[in-house]
Amino acid sequence: MTKPKNQVVAKTFSAAAQIGEAAWNACAGNQNPFVQYAFFNALEGSGSASALAGWHPQHIGLVDAQGSISAIMPAYIKSHSQGEYVFDHAWADAYARAGGNYYPKLQISIPFTPASAPKLLLRPGIPHELANALPDAAASATVQLGCSSAHATFLSKQELEIFTSKGWLERNDQQFHWTNHDYRDFYSFLETLTSRKRKAIRKERREALANGITVVWKTGSEITEADWDTFFEFYQDTGARKWGSPYLNRTFFSMIGESMADHILLMFAMDGERTIAGALNFIGEDTLFGRYWGCNTHVPYLHFELCYYQAIDFAIKQGLGRVEAGAQGGHKLARGYEPITTYSAHYIAHPAFREAIEDYLINEREHVALDQAEMTKYTPFKKLSS
Structure with a gap:
């Protein structure tokens, strides 16, 4: 060469x-x-x-x-x-x-x-x-x-x-990223939006977490093989619907869980003791990267809550400058994610x-x-x- x-x-x-x-x-x-x-x-x-x-x-x-x-x-x-x-x-x-x-x-x-x-x-x-x-x-x-x-x-x-x-x-090409302008919390971010958009996001978050649904964040040693089993089921379902067959196998998740746990954020939506949805994120020096999500129960707006709003919450709390929520998705625009060129x-x-x-x-x-x-x-x- x-x-x-x-x-x-x-x-x-x-x-x-x-x-x-x-x-x-x-x-x-x-x-x-x-x-x-x-x-x-x-x-x-x-x-x-x-x-x-x-x-x-x-x-x-x-x-x-x-x-x-x-x-x-x-x-x-x-x-x-x-x-x-x-x-x-x-x-x-x-x-x-x-x-x-x-x-x-x-x-x-x-x-x-x-x-x-x-x-x-x-x-x-x-x-x-x-x-x-x-x-x-x-x-x-x-x-x-x-x-x-x-x-x-x-x-x-x-x-x-x-x-x-x-x-x-x-x-x-184009993606949609969220930028942290030194927000104190999610509510200070909401204050930068128009009244109509603030109300819409509050409504989505309220409905997503109605009926006692809670969200759990796990990273580092908190993530277990049982968590990966749960998340892999969500990933397989979403992958099968989007691509015909998922790209990543179960072994991949065990390997990153062992070697990259401190760079991983798993979010699970819980209905009591039952896990009904999950989202996988990777933590960079200044960016939270959203990658995969899946669910086994339909809850209105839960996808937006877990993949977009919870990601913003985490980024603000950790002082991260940006959230990249993956490819495509004009629907992210109304939720505070802005168009950028790739x-x-x-x-x-x-x-x-x-x-x-x-x-x-x-x-x-x-x-x-x-x-x-x-x-x-x-x-x-x-x-x-x-």
Whole structure:
């Protein structure tokens, strides 16, 4: 593969375990739970993200002359486009109709995780310019591995600029995030909303927790295997309805429960002694990431309570700056979650197909920007008088 500057060579690794926890986390840091070694090791070690599941690990590392890993880019060879949340099915169809094979492709992402997280992981003390070598290494790997393309998803704006400076194509999408403006409590947040929206949220919370329903938060050592059994039933039901079959297996949850408990927040809705719903969140340095939810009893507004309002409560109490409640969901707008732009970068090996995709993305970015501007007009917050 490529040999970038600073005496490092790009190599691929077929599992996070090949790199090892110490070397991986030295590059990943501890700010974002999804780039931790424990998360990738659970995905791969459980078989949830494996070649058999269509996620063949092919992590790219920059290795120095002493054999130390200076930087990592998490990557997978994909034989499908499931579990990515940046949709390219139309691209695959167009490529096939033109007589080509879109799969395999190289996916630079965190499997099944539509959350902002770094993809250019550098060990402290390494010159920041070394990050520029990783997109080049990925482009080289795309060709050498016989892939049609490479796709780096849910990038920061800063990382996007590194990729696009190397000729990768920019793609934009939209999510809804809640921002903590140093609120004292949930009620001080409500005071920033219009009267009508405040009343609507109070009504939803009141109805969700009517008839004695309570919510329990569990993190760290409070989470047991019995809790994971309960939550997995909820996850399976939701996954089966959304995707046809759940992406993650039961072993994955045991592995993160053992290795990442302090980064996990489980919320359960209780009807007396009976658990009727659950939501799984991951705790970052400054962000609460909502991931999965499920229930076995229909209660009006319970989904909003457990996934959105309880998340805001927790973030305020813990002094976290943001809640990311997952992909899509315009219904989050009325509940204080604001539209933000998400970014991805795409390397298309075939010149003609690249040109067609580039034209498509120009139009798509314009549409996303217009949609976000329109959405912003309808946020529930009080408008400042001029």
